[in-house]
Amino acid sequence: MSATPSALTPTQLGAYFAFTEVGSLLRPAVEQQLRDAGGLSSVQFQLLARLGDSAEGQQRMTDLADGVVYSRSGLTYQAQLLEQRGLISRGPSPDDERSTVVTLTDAGRDVLAAVFPGHIATVYGLLFSAITDEDASDLARILGRVSEHLRAAPPRSASRRRK
Numbered sequence: 001m002s003a004t005p006s007a008l009t010p011t012q013l014g015a016y017f018a019f020t021e022v023g024s025l026l027r028p029a030v031e032q033q034l035r036d037a038g039g040l041s042s043v044q045f046q047l048l049a050r051l052g053d054s055a056e057g058q059q060r061m062t063d064l065a066d067g068v069v070y071s072r073s074g075l076t077y078q079a080q081l082l083e084q085r086g087l088i089s090r091g092p093s094p095d096d097e098r099s100t101v102v103t104l105t106d107a108g109r110d111v112l113a114a115v116f117p118g119h120i121a122t123v124y125g126l127l128f129s130a131i132t133d134e135d136a137s138d139l140a141r142i143l144g145r146v147s148e149h150l151r152a153a154p155p156r157s158a159s160r161r162r163k
Contacts, residue, residue: 026126033122038115039085043070043078045115048087048104052112057104060093064102087111 008016027042034040040048046068051057059067065075079102082088087108093099104112128136 022127026123029126030119030122033118034115037118038111040111040115041078043068043075044082045119047075047078047082047102048108048112051088051102051104052109057109058101061090061100061102082108 031042034042034045038045047064050064050067051059061075061079062072064079065072068075070078079088079090083090085107087105089103089105090100091103093101131139
């Protein structure tokens with residue numbers, strides 16, 4: 001294993017600053033669009049979108065927390081808010097009574113359908129319209145590698161539970 005350097009190279013520093021700036025500029029616009037179109041926080045949107053992409057529109061609560069890199073207690077609170085709006089339902093897992101299964105409701109699908117067109121337009125307009133598909137592929141590959149590295153030793157709230 002290589003030793004940690006005492007300084008970042010100019011290229012590394014530039015990449016770091018660009019990465020943090022892009023996140024800082026992109027996040028508020030995306031969050032505003034989600035609030036305006038669906039009354040959702042970004043975490044609530046991620047939760048609904050992950051459910052929408054999963055088989056039968058359901059997942060275990062711990063898997064959702066692991067996927068959105070959010071504390072389990074924080075995600076429980078967000079799920080409670082979504083359940084109060086009728087966008088999800090929660091219940092015991094048929095396979096493991098200690099687990100809670102979250103299911104996307106028809107109302108939740110309707111909110112996703114209302115949010116997605118503007119979400120796609122916002123993300124495309126702010127992020128992907130400025131780069132080529134090849135650049136996007138490189139970005140996905142690079143950020144995927146960094147994500148794998150970070151998940152190797154995540155903060156406790158983001159660590160995956162043992163199965």
